[in-house]
Amino acid sequence: AQTVTQSQPEMSVQEAETVTLSCTYDTSESDYYLFWYKQPPSRQMILVIRQEAYKQQNATENRFSVNFQKAAKSFSLKISDSQLGDAAMYFCAYSSRGAQKLVFGQGTRLTINP
Amino acid sequence: EAGVAQSPRYKIIEKRQSVAFWCNPISGHATLYWYQQILGQGPKLLIQFQNNGVVDDSQLPKDRFSAERLKGVDSTLKIQPAKLEDSAVYLCASSIRRSSDTEAFFGQGTRLTVV
Numbered sequence: 001a002q003t004v005t006q007s008q009p010e011m012s013v014q015e016a017e018t019v020t021l022s023c024t025y026d027t028s029e030s031d032y033y034l035f036w037y038k039q040p041p042s043r044q045m046i047l048v049i050r051q052e053a054y055k056q057q058n059a060t061e062n063r064f065s066v067n068f069q070k071a072a073k074s075f076s077l078k079i080s081d082s083q084l085g086d087a088a089m090y091f092c093a094y095s096s097r098g099a100q101k102l103v104f105g106q107g108t109r110l111t112i113n114p
Numbered sequence: 115e116a117g118v119a120q121s122p123r124y125k126i127i128e129k130r131q132s133v134a135f136w137c138n139p140i141s142g143h144a145t146l147y148w149y150q151q152i153l154g155q156g157p158k159l160l161i162q163f164q165n166n167g168v169v170d171d172s173q174l175p176k177d178r179f180s181a182e183r184l185k186g187v188d189s190t191l192k193i194q195p196a197k198l199e200d201s202a203v204y205l206c207a208s209s210i211r212r213s214s215d216t217e218a219f220f221g222q223g224t225r226l227t228v229v
């Protein structure tokens with residue numbers, strides 16, 4: 001079975017600075033997707049960024065980028081120029097290619113200090 | 115476009131009572147998911163529908179949980195009877211198709227407290 005581990009329960013960063021959230025996963029599959037979701041207090045999960053395992057190029061979405069290390073099974077999220085609206089719980093998730101069954105990590109609570 | 119709608123937002127019940135949650139997915143989305151998120155944890159998939167058929171219910175406690183998706187649109191998740199450990203947020207999500215290259219859109223969830 002696939003597992004996702006987020007070892008940082010909480011992180012904080014000063015507004016406008018850069019922060020990196022860590023995620024490791026375990027799988028025997030070679031073709032899969034990795035995701036970062038944001039969950040604000042409203043509880044709605046919002047997709048931040050997605051990475052396809054067969055693509056070597058790291059995904060980027062505006063201020064959000066990932067560092068995908070397939071051999072090490074590591075998938076970190078970098079947030080540049082942090083904004084107050086980035087404060088939320090962040091979840092790393094895994095899904096096999098064929099079936100979108102998301103397996104989530106435990107989450108990291110990100111605080112932005114003004 | 116309208117997002118995934120869920121109701122109620124909050125529910126408090128006593129143990130051994132029953133409760134039902136409702137989900138209206140985004141129009142045209144064939145795949146619907148119910149996730150359970152216990153406080154301090156990531157969501158866990160309970161059941162996945164493709165149109166009105168179940169494709170994965172391997173983590174659904176079938177002795178007390180049931181779900182249906184009539185006509186391949188709205189869905190209800192029921193717990194009967196509830197236990198204290200069922201206290202959680204129940205999230206509904208939908209996607210155009212059952213494939214990881216499509217985005218799953220989530221509702222705001224129902225927070226259930228069992229006392």
